[in-house]
Amino acid sequence: MSNATAKSLQESLRLKLDYDQLTNCMRCGFCLPACPTFKETGVEAESPRGRISLMKAAVDGIMEPNVRFEEQMGHCLGCRACEPACPADVKYGQLIEQARDAIEDHTTQHRTWVKGVRKVVFGQLFPHQNRMKLLGKGLRFYQKSGAQTLARKTGVVGLFSKQMSALENVLPEAAGKGVVDQLGTRVPAIGEKIGTVGMFRGCLMDVLFTETNRKTVQLLAKAGFDVVIPEAQNCCGALHAHSGEMDQAKQLARHNIRAFQEAGVDYIVSNAGGCGAILVEYDHLLHDDAQxxxxxxxxxxxxxxxxxxxxxxxxxxxxxxxxxxxxTYQDSCHLRNVMKAGESPRKLLKQMPGATFVEMKDAGSCCGSAGIYNLTQPDMANTILDHKMDHAKATDAHYIVTSNPGCLLQMKLGIDKHAPGSPMQAVHIVDFLYERV
Incomplete structure (x- = not known):
């Protein structure tokens, strides 16, 4: 990184980072035991306290942000387990997103093809549901036509990366038709109506987990809700915000707010912890937009x-x-740490007559998925997953239930790697409940 780029990044950090939050950190260290990367490495810079110190040093002019600064901000999983542990209520999740937003404007680390892929994925694919459907149809053709079998036999998938090959192996069947195509935009309550809810269908959820979306709607109808699925909704913006594409995240948020306001719903329901966490923070995301x-x-x-x-x-x-x-249950980090809803899934699972619920050790710690972290930081993600699977196997559970698609794929990956041939299955809580109601 040139001196001019470092200076420019430093100024961007000054403009974008919330200095009050930087100074709220008391350096007490309560966040250290909660942080997955610090637990794995024991390195101060790999902790929330350490990263905040780096941010503040850059803003105060004590150090110039360099390539190592960029890398350290990228090492964070964004799980936000540090926030419930913080006695000063430091909004670390907001700080790391602000830092990444500044970095993305100045980074020299992305190769030309990476920049091209980011532009297509974040700007041209995720925001457009029709294009996501085309992606689903393409994946479905790949899975059903024999191309997937051929790719696995020839090892073509592994040419990209071992991690991508492993994840490809646990992908569910893709769909070319989303939940609206299957059920329409409104599904009436079964029995007496309690209220009206809007369902947030997501982007990847509606392509790779369409059945989970369908079952979500039907569970809500059985529970007494009219379910509205606004067709105009789009991607939640979580991946954009976590990856430093903050302007695009805000644009997506405005579009979703308008879609659900026009639907006239009492509640907005999410079945993905990662999506729900940014949806519940749209007020912060748009706090500087008076309109x-x-x-x-x-x-x-x-x-x-x-x-x-x-x-x-x-x-x-x-x-x-x-x-x-x-x-047993593996927490979605964002459901637990941001939405504060970690107990609701457990209470539902404990209602299963005849079944035994076994609490997993460190169930609240990240599994290593963290959006696309397991692709961008595979070594750390796999180390975290290895330890997670030690705890999962110790429960001797038949089912590992979770509430987020990324966590679900990561736990499937863990079972494939650490417990092949075992009766253990990873399953989304909606699918688990639907089959038993």
Missing amino acids: WQEQAKWFASRVKDISTILLEKGRPLTFTEGPGVRI
Whole structure:
């Protein structure tokens, strides 16, 4: 990185970082045991406290941000486990996103082809549902035509990276038709109506986990809700925000707010912890946009996870399960640390008659998925997953249940790697509940 680029990045950090949050950090160290990267390395710079110190040093002019600074900001999983542990209530998640936003404007680390891929994925693919459907159709053709079998036999997938090859092996069947194509934009409540909810269908969720979206709608209908699925909604913007594409994240947020306000819903339901975490923080995302502040607050105050809405607002559902089945739960970091809804899935799972719920050691620590972290930082992601699977296997559970698609794929990857041939399965909580109601 040239001196001119470093100076420019330093000025951008000064403009974008919330200095009050930087100074709120007391350097007490309560965040250290909660941080996955610090636990793995023991290196101060790999902790939230360390990264905040680096940010503040750059803003104060004590150091110039360099390539190592960029790398350290990129090493963070963004799991935000440090936030509940912080006695000063430092908004670390907001700081790391602000730092990455500044870095993205000045980075010299992206190769030309990486910049091209980012531009296509973040700007031309995720924001457009019709294009996501085309992606789903393409993936489905790849999976059904024999091309996938050929690619695996010839090792073509592995030419990109071992990590991508491993993840390709656990991808669910893609769909060319999303939940709206299957169910329409409005599904009435079964029995007496309790309220009206809007379902956030997501982008990848509606391509790779369409059945989970369909089952989400049907569970909500059984619980007494009219379900509206606004066709105009788009990607939540989480991957954009986490990757330093903040302007695009804000644009996506405005579009979603308008879509759900026009739908006239009581609540907005998410079945993906990663999506829900940014949806519930749209008010912060747009806090400096006077035109959208009030609308963003309206939206954020209505966002609920599927487990929470079923448990607290819906008509009680009756579940069945065979005797002797053991269940454990792996937290979605953002559901637990941002949406504060880590107990709702557990309470639902504990309602299974005949089943035994076994709490996994360190279930609240990150599994290593973290959006696209397991692709961009595979070594750290796999180390974290190795330890996670030690704890998962110790539960002797038949089912590892989770509430986020990224976590689900990561746990499937862990089972493939550490427990091949075992009866253990990873499953989304919606799929698990739907099969037993």
